[in-house]
Amino acid sequence: MIELHINGEAHRLPQPCTLGELLQRLDLQQRRVAAELNGWVIPRSQHGACVLADGDRLELVHAIGGG
Amino acid sequence: MNVATSPPDCLIVHGHIFTSRLLVGTGHYADLEQTRAAIEASGAEVVTFAVRRSNLGQDAAQPNLLEVIPPERYTLLPNTAGCYTAEDAVRTCLLARELLDGHDLVKLEVLGDPRTLYPDIGETLKAAERLVREGFQVMVYTSDDPLAARKLEDLGCVAIMPLGAPIGSGLGIRNPYNIGLIVENARVPVIVDAGVGTPSDATFAMELGCAGVLMNTAIAKARDPLLMAAAMRKAVQAGREGYLAGRMPRRSLGDASSPLGGLFY
Numbered sequence: 001m002i003e004l005h006i007n008g009e010a011h012r013l014p015q016p017c018t019l020g021e022l023l024q025r026l027d028l029q030q031r032r033v034a035a036e037l038n039g040w041v042i043p044r045s046q047h048g049a050c051v052l053a054d055g056d057r058l059e060l061v062h063a064i065g066g067g
Numbered sequence: 068m069n070v071a072t073s074p075p076d077c078l079i080v081h082g083h084i085f086t087s088r089l090l091v092g093t094g095h096y097a098d099l100e101q102t103r104a105a106i107e108a109s110g111a112e113v114v115t116f117a118v119r120r121s122n123l124g125q126d127a128a129q130p131n132l133l134e135v136i137p138p139e140r141y142t143l144l145p146n147t148a149g150c151y152t153a154e155d156a157v158r159t160c161l162l163a164r165e166l167l168d169g170h171d172l173v174k175l176e177v178l179g180d181p182r183t184l185y186p187d188i189g190e191t192l193k194a195a196e197r198l199v200r201e202g203f204q205v206m207v208y209t210s211d212d213p214l215a216a217r218k219l220e221d222l223g224c225v226a227i228m229p230l231g232a233p234i235g236s237g238l239g240i241r242n243p244y245n246i247g248l249i250v251e252n253a254r255v256p257v258i259v260d261a262g263v264g265t266p267s268d269a270t271f272a273m274e275l276g277c278a279g280v281l282m283n284t285a286i287a288k289a290r291d292p293l294l295m296a297a298a299m300r301k302a303v304q305a306g307r308e309g310y311l312a313g314r315m316p317r318r319s320l321g322d323a324s325s326p327l328g329g330l331f332y
Contacts (some may be wrong), residue, residue, distance in 0.1 A: 067092025
């Protein structure tokens, strides 16, 4: 069991997984989102190789209306 | 030479060529369809948007903003609206670049006060310096201070975007003399960003010699956003042509347009 913060909220995952697997689980894989893990942007090409760890802080962002 | 035979009068921002001098935002619209239709009616080619946390419970079938402003059709301009520190603005730009697969044209804005939404120039300068170093092409929102504008240009910003009035206020161009000074000093495009409320405000900004106008609320919060978008398109064009045509000299007294000779009474 690992615990991490996704967009400021605590989430528990039964076992370690990659960022790519998490996005798939959250149904975000096909959507245009960008990921920042512990303050570092993770390029889309590395989502599959990026293993999430206990205590990670993950931000998932997208485009929204604004001026 | 008339307008039809003259060379096209384009807005050029760091090598990006645009025929429209109206740049628009995507906030405050009723829905994405209205956003799409208003942008289309405005004729804008540069469209700005914000970057926010994704809603994790979101229905995957729900439409996404980028679907109605496809990057193949529009030049997307991610902005750092809502940032109060240089650090947050830089983070936002780095995420936006990832979101848009390496696209590095951004609109930097670092606010200093939630009531007026005035820019914090100190933080804006810090952020601009870092972003230029990171390879971004920075279009920067700033106050109407000519010295701040000059410093931002010296740091390498590709467009200077002074406010006409506070963001979302619709108060128009409050300090035309300063906007004029900024235009006079600048070697990069000066684009009024924020404050425009009516088509005449947009025309006035263009008559001052600005290279363009960026607006959002003036269109989105109009009673009829699509009609206002079309009006703004014409207003910006009218102001530009008026600026190029050169205004008549001002006189303090009347000067009859009809000849004074040949009167028969």
